[in-house]
Amino acid sequence: MPETASIHDTIILGSGPAGLTAAIYAARSSCCPLLIAGGQPGGQLTTTTKVDNFPGFAEGVDGPELMQQMDAQARRFGTKFVDGEVTRVELGKAPFKLWLDDRLLECRTLIIATGASPRMLGLPNEWELYGRGVSVCATCDGFFYRDKHVVVVGGGDTAMEEASFLTRFASKVTVVHRRDSLRASAALEQRIRENEKIDFRWETVVNDILGDSQKGVHGVRLRHLTSGKKEDLPCDGLFIAIGHSPNTTLFKNQLDLDEDGYLATRNGTETSTPGIFAAGDVQDPHFRQAITAAGTGCMAALQAERYLESHSG
Ligand code: NAP
Secondary structure (H helix, E strand, O other), rough: OOOOOOOEEEEEEOOOHHHHHHHHHHOOOOOOEEEEOOOOOHHHHHHHEEEOOOOOOOEEEEEHHHHHHHHHHHHHHHOOEEEEOOEEOOOOOOOOOEEOOOOOEEEEEEEOOOOOEEEEOOOOOOOOOOOOOOOOOOOHHHHOOOOOEEEEEEHHHHHHHHHHHHOOOOEEEEEOOOOOOOOOHEEEEEEEHOOOEEEEOOEEEEEEEEEEEEOOEEEEEEEOOOOOOOOEEOOHHHHHHHHEEEEEHHOOOOEOOOOOOOOOOOOOOOOOOEEEEEOOHHHHOOOOOOHHHHHHHHHEEEEEEEEHHHOOO
8 A cells, every 4th residue: 555755554553452453464464554552552461460361372371472472473564663642633534633742643544442541449549649559550569569468449350360460479468349249250250269368348349548648558448338337457558450441532522432431433443433443442341352452453454454445546
């Protein structure tokens, strides 16, 4: 596909499984993709440990290793990478305009794979204590909790993986979950229940984080949802693992979003604007797996290629 000096055939936003798979396919079809890596190069999988369910790895694969391999594969076929984050977009009509700080980039097709970010509890001091006992990433911060007691909030796969990983360091991990059963997969649940370092507080929420920015976290105030009983539980860290929100702020009022803020797609990965496609967690409130993100990344690249073909000349 011919490419003018200033207008790219395809720009891909995001470097998780969706963005990198889109890059592999787009590069192989000569769409000369430019990939803008975003604020977390490699995406969410860089903050996980072992990925056991990505097909092709019978013994599992470390998340960062998987992403490095996808990155290398995308580079092998000629994807150009740019570090940084897009701060402004104009998507009204092609060529689409994007700004990396002051630098203007233009493209004929755009693949949005900006993923999702961890949700927070909404407690008044959680940001003040972020990095001082409050974390959203056990693989990043678990090391600091050797022989300590930590609390994990959430009942999904992420919370169970975080809790399991933290037992490598912590002497005790308490999982606080708002319901009386887990959302996590049966395999993970079994692993967690067999781990003697992990205990549970069911039907319970974190009402307050006890601590200050000088000394860090020294406990959490829990509230049992049915009895209303409150308890101050001493702990050294709080890991929040309650799901994710799609990274779509940039696209509000420019592309259609669904009621939860995900990019609305149809016919595969088409957004409300022809020539713009969305892949991965930014458009997927249901599955949110690495493999489904990769699958939609592939679809987006193929749809972008067809769009370019039908609009060339
Ligand atoms: P999730 O499945 O949406 O689970 C979020 C958990 O947090 C739920 O248990 C939810 O409670 C709880 N929660 C939500 N908001 C809360 C709040 N304000 N206060 C207290 N608790 C709250 O999210 P996830 O665990 O991040 O997983 C996301 C997706 O990634 C899932 O599809 C999951 O299967 C996948 N994933 C897979 C793996 C793996 O296969 N190894 C690993 C990680 C993630 P309720 O249960 O009451 O809703």
